[in-house]
Amino acid sequence: MHVVHPVADEWTEDYQLWSASSRHVTLSAPLATFLEATTEDGLRPVLVTRADASLSPLLSLALRRAGGHWAVWADNGGFDGLSGYRIESFEDLWQRSGTNRDRLPGFERPTADGVGVLMFDVHAHSRAAASTTVGALAEAAVTGLGGTGLSLWGPWEPLLEPWDVAAVTAAARSQMPVTAALHGWGPDGQFVDVLAARTRHGVLEQAKGGVVLGAYPRQLADPIARASHALAQIAERFRPTIGFCSLAHFDAGPVQRPTAKAPEAPLAVLIGPRGVYDLRLDIDALVQRHDVSVLGPGKAPAVLVRFSDPDIGLWAQLMAFAYDIGPERIAAATGLGEGI
Numbered sequence: 001m002h003v004v005h006p007v008a009d010e011w012t013e014d015y016q017l018w019s020a021s022s023r024h025v026t027l028s029a030p031l032a033t034f035l036e037a038t039t040e041d042g043l044r045p046v047l048v049t050r051a052d053a054s055l056s057p058l059l060s061l062a063l064r065r066a067g068g069h070w071a072v073w074a075d076n077g078g079f080d081g082l083s084g085y086r087i088e089s090f091e092d093l094w095q096r097s098g099t100n101r102d103r104l105p106g107f108e109r110p111t112a113d114g115v116g117v118l119m120f121d122v123h124a125h126s127r128a129a130a131s132t133t134v135g136a137l138a139e140a141a142v143t144g145l146g147g148t149g150l151s152l153w154g155p156w157e158p159l160l161e162p163w164d165v166a167a168v169t170a171a172a173r174s175q176m177p178v179t180a181a182l183h184g185w186g187p188d189g190q191f192v193d194v195l196a197a198r199t200r201h202g203v204l205e206q207a208k209g210g211v212v213l214g215a216y217p218r219q220l221a222d223p224i225a226r227a228s229h230a231l232a233q234i235a236e237r238f239r240p241t242i243g244f245c246s247l248a249h250f251d252a253g254p255v256q257r258p259t260a261k262a263p264e265a266p267l268a269v270l271i272g273p274r275g276v277y278d279l280r281l282d283i284d285a286l287v288q289r290h291d292v293s294v295l296g297p298g299k300a301p302a303v304l305v306r307f308s309d310p311d312i313g314l315w316a317q318l319m320a321f322a323y324d325i326g327p328e329r330i331a332a333a334t335g336l337g338e339g340i
Contacts, residue, residue: 011043013043014043014044014091015038015043015044015045015046015069015090015091016034016037016038016041016043016044016045016046017046017047017048017090018031018034018045018046018047018048019048019049020047020048020049020053021050022053023050023052023053023054024053024054024056024255025047025049025053025054025055025056025059026056026058026059026157026158027056027058027059027062027156027157027183028156028157029155029156031047031059031156032062032155032156035062035063035066035068036066036180038066038068039066039067044067044068044069044094045063045066045067045068045069046068046069046070046071046090046093047063047068047069047070047071047081048071048072048073048078049070049071049072049073049081050072050073050074051072051073051074051075051079051104051258052257053072053257053258054251054253054255054256054257055070055255055256055257056157056255057117057189057191057209057210057250057253057254057255057256058157058183058185058191058193059157060256061181061191061193061208061209062181062193065181065193069090069093069094070082070258071087071090071093072104072258074104076102078090079103079104079258080092080093081258082258083107084103084104084106084107084258084259084260085099085101085102085103085104086101086102086103086104104258106257106258106259106260107258107259107260108260109260110216110249110259110260110261110262111249111251111257111259111260111261113251113252114216114249114250114251114252114259114261114262115212115213115214115215115216115249115250115251115252115253115254116212116213116214116215116216116217116223116247116248116249116250117210117211117212117213117247117248117249117250117254118145118146118210118211118212118213118223118226118227118245118246118247118248118267119208119209119210119245119246119247119248119264120141120145120207120208120209120210120211120227120230120243120244120245121206121207121208121243121244122137122141122206122207122208122231122234122240122242122243122244122270123204123205123206123240123241123242123243124137124204124205124234124238124239124240124241124272125199125201125202125203125204125205125239125240125241125274126202126203126205126238126239127202127203128198128202128203132169132202132203133165133166133168133169134165134168134169134172134173134179134182134194134196134203134205135153135163135165135168135169135172135182135184135194136165136238137194137205137207137234137238138150138184138192138194138207138209139165140230140233140234140237140238141192141207141209141230141234142184142186142190142192142209142211144226144229144230144231144233144234145211145226145227145229145230145245146211146213146226147186147188147190147211147212148186148187148188148190149163149186149190150163150184150185150186150190150192151163151185151186151187152184152185152186153167153168153182153183153184153185154182154183155171155180155181155182155183156183157183159183159184159185163184168182168184168194172194172196176196176197176198177197177198178196178197178198179194179195179196179197180195181193181194181195182194182195184209188211188212189212189253189254190209190210190211190212191209191210191254192207192208192209192210193206193207193208193209194206194207195208204241210248210250210254212250212254213247216249216262217247220247220265220267220308221308223247223267224267224268224306224307224308226245227245227246227267227268227306228267228268228293228304228306230245231243231245231268231269231270231304232270232293232295232304234270235270235272235295235296235302235304236295236296239272239273239274240270240272240302241271241272241274241275242269242270242271242272242275243269243270243272244266244268244269244270245266245267245268245269246264246265246266246267247264247265247267248261248264249261249262249263249264266307266317267306267307268304268305268306268307269304269305270302270303270304270305271302271303271305272302273296273300273301273302276300276301276302276303277300281303283301283303286303286305290305290317291305291306291307291308291309292304292305292306293306
C-alpha cells in the first residue's frame with residue numbers, strides 16, 4: 001500500500017523531510033505547515049535544497065525555532081548546509097561530528113561579500129488589558145537599531161499585508177493563549193518574528209529578527225553602540241524581562257546560502273526590572289566587573305550590559321557575565337519558559 005504523507009516528502013521515526021527545488025526558498029504556507037506539524041509530532045524537520053539555493057531570513061528563523069536541519073544536494077552528494085561537511089545520511093546532520101570529511105566548496109573562508117546583520121531577541125510583559133498591543137516591541141527594536149521601520153506583515157511568505165500594529169494585535173488575539181509566529185519585513189531587508197502568549201503575569205511578547213548594517217564590519221564599536229541604544233530605548237518604553245543583541249553574518253540580500261560565515265557575536269544584554277529583582281542582582285558588584293549601565297528608577301532598575309572590552313573576546317565576556325549571575329537563574333527569573 002502506498003501511503004502519502006500530507007505535508008512531508010519523506011518521513012521516519014526520527015525526522016520528516018521537505019525537499020525544495022527552487023533557487024530561493026522562502027517560508028511559504030506549505031513549508032510553514034510542515035515545520036509546525038513536524039514539531040508537533042516530536043520529530044526533527046529536515047529541509048533539503050540544491051547547493052546553489054538561498055534561504056530567506058524568515059525561513060532561517062523558523063527553521064531554527066523548530067530545531068530543524070538544512071541539507072544541500074550537490075552533484076557529488078549531500079552536505080550540511082550550515083557547516084558544509086559531507087553527510088552520508090540525514091542522521092549525520094545531528095549525529096555525526098568531526099572535521100575529517102569533505103566540505104562543500106565555499107566553506108574555505110567566510111564569504112567576502114556578506115553583510116552584517118544586527119540581530120535582536122527581546123521579551124517584554126504587558127498587562128492583559130483591552131489597550132494592550134502586539135507588534136510595537138518589534139517596531140521599537142528595528143528602529144532603535146537604525147532600521148527604517150517595517151512595511152509588510154503576514155503569517156508566511158510572501159508577506160502581503162501593510163504593517164499595522166492594530167492588525168497584528170488582532171491576529172495575535174485570535175490565536176491566544178499562544179500565538180504562532182507573525183512575520184514582519186522592511187524595505188531595507190529588516191525582518192522580524194512576533195510571538196505572544198498569556199502568562200500568569202499578563203501577556204509575554206517576543207520580538208526576534210534583524211536589521212542590515214551593510215558590509216560586515218571590521219570594528220564593533222558602532223554595532224555595540226546601536227545595540228545599547230536600542231535596548232535602552234526598549235527599557236524606557238516597555239516592561240522587558242530580557243533582551244539580547246548580536247552581530248550575525250548573512251549573505252547579501254539578506255539571505256542564507258551554504259557558505260562559511262563569521263561566528264555570531266554577542267553585543268549587549270538587557271535585564272529588565274523584574275529580572276533584576278527576582279535574580280537579586282548585586283548591581284554594584286556587576287558594575288565593578290562588567291560594562292554595565294543602570295537604567296530607570298532606583299527602586300526598579302534595569303541593567304544593560306555591553307560586551308565592549310576589546311582585550312577580551314565577546315563570547316568570553318558573555319560567559320563571564322552569565323557565570324556571575326547563573327544561567328539557570330536567568331531563565332527561571334525572566335519568564336523565558338512561560339509559553340513562548
